[in-house]
Amino acid sequence: MEKDGITNVLLSGVGGQGILTASRLLAMAALHRGFDVKMSEVHGMSQRGGNVDTHVRIGEAVPSPMIPKGGAHFLVSFEKLEALRYLDYLRPDGVAFVNRLEISPLTLALKQPNYVDDVDRILDEKAPHLIWVDGTEMARELGDVRMVNVIMLGALATRLPFLEEADWEAAVKERFAKPKVREAVANAFRKGAEVCPGR
Amino acid sequence: MKQMMLGNEAVARGAFEGGVAFGSGYPGTPSTEILEYLAPYENVVVQWAPNEKVGLEVAMGASLAGVRALVTMKHVGLNVAADPFFSASYMGVNGGLVVVSADDPAMHSSQNEQDNRWLAKAAKVVMVEPSDAEEARWMTREAFALSEQFDTPVLFRMTTRVCHQTAVVNLEDPLEAPARGYKKDIPKYVLLPGHGRLRRHEVEKRLLAAAAFGNESDRWNPVFEGSADVGIITSGVSFSYVRETMPEASILKLGLTNPLPFERIKRFAETVKKVIVVEELDPYLEEQVRAAGVDATGQSLRPYFGELNLPLLEEALLGEARNKVTVSLADVEIPRRPPTLCPGCGHRPVFKVLRDMRIHVMGDIGCYTLGALKPLGAMESCLCMGGSVGMAEGLERFGGPDLEGRVVGVIGDSTFFHSGIAGLVDMVMNGSKATVLILDNATTAMTGAQPNPGSGVDIRGAPAPRLDPADVCRGVGVKRVVVVEPYDMENLEEVFAEELAAPEVSVVIVRAPCVLNEGVTFAEPVELDLELCNQCGLCIRVGCMAIREKDGYPEILADLCNGCGVCVQVCSEGALTIPEKVGA
Numbered sequence: 177m178e179k180d181g182i183t184n185v186l187l188s189g190v191g192g193q194g195i196l197t198a199s200r201l202l203a204m205a206a207l208h209r210g211f212d213v214k215m216s217e218v219h220g221m222s223q224r225g226g227n228v229d230t231h232v233r234i235g236e237a238v239p240s241p242m243i244p245k246g247g248a249h250f251l252v253s254f255e256k257l258e259a260l261r262y263l264d265y266l267r268p269d270g271v272a273f274v275n276r277l278e279i280s281p282l283t284l285a286l287k288q289p290n291y292v293d294d295v296d297r298i299l300d301e302k303a304p305h306l307i308w309v310d311g312t313e314m315a316r317e318l319g320d321v322r323m324v325n326v327i328m329l330g331a332l333a334t335r336l337p338f339l340e341e342a343d344w345e346a347a348v349k350e351r352f353a354k355p356k357v358r359e360a361v362a363n364a365f366r367k368g369a370e371v372c373p374g375r
Numbered sequence: 376m377k378q379m380m381l382g383n384e385a386v387a388r389g390a391f392e393g394g395v396a397f398g399s400g401y402p403g404t405p406s407t408e409i410l411e412y413l414a415p416y417e418n419v420v421v422q423w424a425p426n427e428k429v430g431l432e433v434a435m436g437a438s439l440a441g442v443r444a445l446v447t448m449k450h451v452g453l454n455v456a457a458d459p460f461f462s463a464s465y466m467g468v469n470g471g472l473v474v475v476s477a478d479d480p481a482m483h484s485s486q487n488e489q490d491n492r493w494l495a496k497a498a499k500v501v502m503v504e505p506s507d508a509e510e511a512r513w514m515t516r517e518a519f520a521l522s523e524q525f526d527t528p529v530l531f532r533m534t535t536r537v538c539h540q541t542a543v544v545n546l547e548d549p550l551e552a553p554a555r556g557y558k559k560d561i562p563k564y565v566l567l568p569g570h571g572r573l574r575r576h577e578v579e580k581r582l583l584a585a586a587a588f589g590n591e592s593d594r595w596n597p598v599f600e601g602s603a604d605v606g607i608i609t610s611g612v613s614f615s616y617v618r619e620t621m622p623e624a625s626i627l628k629l630g631l632t633n634p635l636p637f638e639r640i641k642r643f644a645e646t647v648k649k650v651i652v653v654e655e656l657d658p659y660l661e662e663q664v665r666a667a668g669v670d671a672t673g674q675s676l677r678p679y680f681g682e683l684n685l686p687l688l689e690e691a692l693l694g695e696a697r698n699k700v701t702v703s704l705a706d707v708e709i710p711r712r713p714p715t716l717c718p719g720c721g722h723r724p725v726f727k728v729l730r731d732m733r734i735h736v737m738g739d740i741g742c743y744t745l746g747a748l749k750p751l752g753a754m755e756s757c758l759c760m761g762g763s764v765g766m767a768e769g770l771e772r773f774g775g776p777d778l779e780g781r782v783v784g785v786i787g788d789s790t791f792f793h794s795g796i797a798g799l800v801d802m803v804m805n806g807s808k809a810t811v812l813i814l815d816n817a818t819t820a821m822t823g824a825q826p827n828p829g830s831g832v833d834i835r836g837a838p839a840p841r842l843d844p845a846d847v848c849r850g851v852g853v854k855r856v857v858v859v860e861p862y863d864m865e866n867l868e869e870v871f872a873e874e875l876a877a878p879e880v881s882v883v884i885v886r887a888p889c890v891l892n893e894g895v896t897f898a899e900p901v902e903l904d905l906e907l908c909n910q911c912g913l914c915i916r917v918g919c920m921a922i923r924e925k926d927g928y929p930e931i932l933a934d935l936c937n938g939c940g941v942c943v944q945v946c947s948e949g950a951l952t953i954p955e956k957v958g959a
């Protein structure tokens with residue numbers, strides 16, 4: 177845990193990628209460990225294919241629900257453009273986990289491509305510490321693309337030493353009722369953790 | 376017991392713990408989830424109302440019957456409910472009545488940024504403001520008793536960051552709140568002028584009593600003792616930013632923000648060298664604190680609108696933000712990702728056709744408002760819920776020959792039931808020639824698919840009576856009512872042309888289920904033959920997430936495509952085909 181006692185995790189992506197579920201699992205694991213948690217999420221208009229971000233803050237006592245720019249210890253992005261958009265939330269020592277996926281915003285005309293050229297290079301250059309995750313690819317291999325959110329979480333978990341396996345297990349148990357789903361989630365989580373070995 | 380809860384879920388929990396017997400309201404971000412979370416509790420009647428005004432009226436009836444009632448809405452919903460709200464203040468309550476207003480600073484999902492604290496002051500009712508999810512729970516739990524104690528509706532004012540934060544909440548056992556029974560009381564409940572004048576005195580007495588309560592209440596209006604250099608007066612989510620920015624400061628945190636506890640405020644001000652008021656949106660607290668003779672600053676230190684956040688407050692109070700932004704994005708242009716209509720949405724072909732016909736569209740509020748955005752760009756106004764109908768009538772009547780027969784009002788089914796019907800009555804009684812399109816997807820899609828009077832189910836998903844908008848239109852005297860499905864655009868254009876030309880009011884009901892509804896089946900994804908494509912870009916211009924540009928050609932994203940066939944119909948080269956339509 178940091179000196180000021182709060183760890184800030186920003187999750188970003190496109191509506192429908194399971195970001196809310198991932199954020200909730202993280203929050204529930206932290207509560208299980210006895211931390212105070214505040215999380216800010218998006219509902220409503222912005223969900224119709226727009227970009228989505230959730231702020232998760234974990235500590236002994238967390239007053240406000242929003243991460244300041246320059247204050248995120250971790251950025252977990254489910255899509256490259258949405259990693260770039262939120263990069264300035266990272267602290268100088270902050271770590272970004274970026275899923276290797278491009279979803280272009282609505283194209284307005286044929287001759288107007290609507291993405292950032294060279295996004296990989298820009299991300300690598302700008303992010304102080306960036307970890308690429310082939311999350312979508314790995315989820316596909318597991319037979320369920322929706323698992324990308326759990327894979328990303330598994331990768332993040334390797335950098336959150338204050339949470340233990342039991343905390344994650346408790347969160348998964350609380351969130352998912354069916355044993356089959358729990359098993360699939362646990363499996364995807366482990367796959368995600370393998371992305372960042374040595375922890 | 377501790378649990379993670381969304382702020383709105385915590386309000387539902389608090390209402391349950393507070394012995395609520397009835398919950399009503401109309402969906403609206405950021406308030407919507409409160410009733411959805413209340414619905415599963417046993418022994419509580421929970422129902423959506425067609426609009427906020429009716430929701431409040433039913434709740435007033437429940438209150439008179441002696442049970443505790445909760446009504447929820449977004450900030451602009453309180454404008455709709457303002458008529459009963461202002462007079463309910465005179466009538467008072469029997470069972471406790473809590474009215475939630477969820478305000479939306481920064482307009483994440485709203486058309487304006489109004490600060491509804493003024494409405495509590497104007498209506499002279501007691502107002503409660505929680506600062507986080509746990510307070511949302513206990514303050515709701517106890518607000519019913521406040522309502523009964525001061526014989527007033529309580530305005531429970533929240534903001535997006537309290538509604539949509541998820542945080543740790545402490546659950547308590549429910550309170551005993553036995554029904555009080557109905558007591559006939561004509562002078563209290565019949566607001567004739569003579570009675571109203573008498574009630575007016577009671578309203579003032581209530582404000583004095585509630586202020587006295589607030590002056591002495593450490594629970595609702597706690598003081599956090601700290602350094603004597605600065606004293607901060609704050610409320611709502613702003614408190615959490617203050618706590619984090621200046622943990623050492625003295626803070627007076629107001630949970631009751633109407634009437635303000637001026638004695639307490641003055642006592643607090645005397646203990647510190649300098650008073651700063653920290654709040655979002657209007658200087659509601661600051662103006663009153665200063666008018667009461669306390670020397671304070673506030674708004675001059677912060678932006679006049681939008682949300683507060685940590686860096687802003689740190690700059691205001693400490694001179695600079697604690698966290699330095701070290702990653703610069705100044706040199707990259709990041710395309711925006713605005714919300715769009717879903718692939719297969721029945722609203723899309725309507726706007727595509729209206730755009731091609733160059734019709735002037737007075738729009739309304741719902742998913743279909745996205746028809747105003749590029750590349751569709753086929754909506755020319757959006758004012759308030761139900762506003763499309765009256766505005767279309769006015770524009771058609773005074774737009775001159777250029778607009779004659781070229782104006783439509785476009786409204787969703789939920790919005791039509793909410794407040795479009797009265798506009799249609801106006802058209803009929805005043806002989807308008809304008810045309811109204813009701814986009815009927817049988818749900819309230821924008822706010823997350825809440826049932827409306829045309830859905831045929833209730834908030835718990837149980838079967839309910841279904842009102843057909845076509846019947847309603849005929850019932851209010853519209854002679855020309857046509858029902859069409861939107862995916863055949865040639866037909867759609869013919870129908871529109873015919874109804875626009877008709878020299879009387881006409882309504883076209885465009886019916887297609889919301890593609891997010893469970894049980895909607897789709898056709899196979901559209902296929903593209905690049906050999907035939909002439910790169911005209913027309914398919915791109917229907918504005919669908921399932922078609923994107925790749926190397927100067929369109930590309931169909933099969934994962935997203937619902938096979939609705941709209942793009943197929945715009946292609947003159949036959950490059951796009953639908954393999955087989957299973958029906959939508």
Ligand SMILES: Cc1ncc(C[n+]2csc(CCOP(=O)(O)OP(=O)(O)O)c2C)c(N)n1
Nearest residue numbers: 403452740741742787788789790819820821
């Ligand atoms: C007075 C008021 N109440 C509630 C809202 C929130 N709101 C925005 S659009 C909408 C309903 C949209 O439903 P519908 O008209 O059926 O259109 P759809 O989104 O299904 O296309 C609601 C409830 C609002 N903006 N104003």
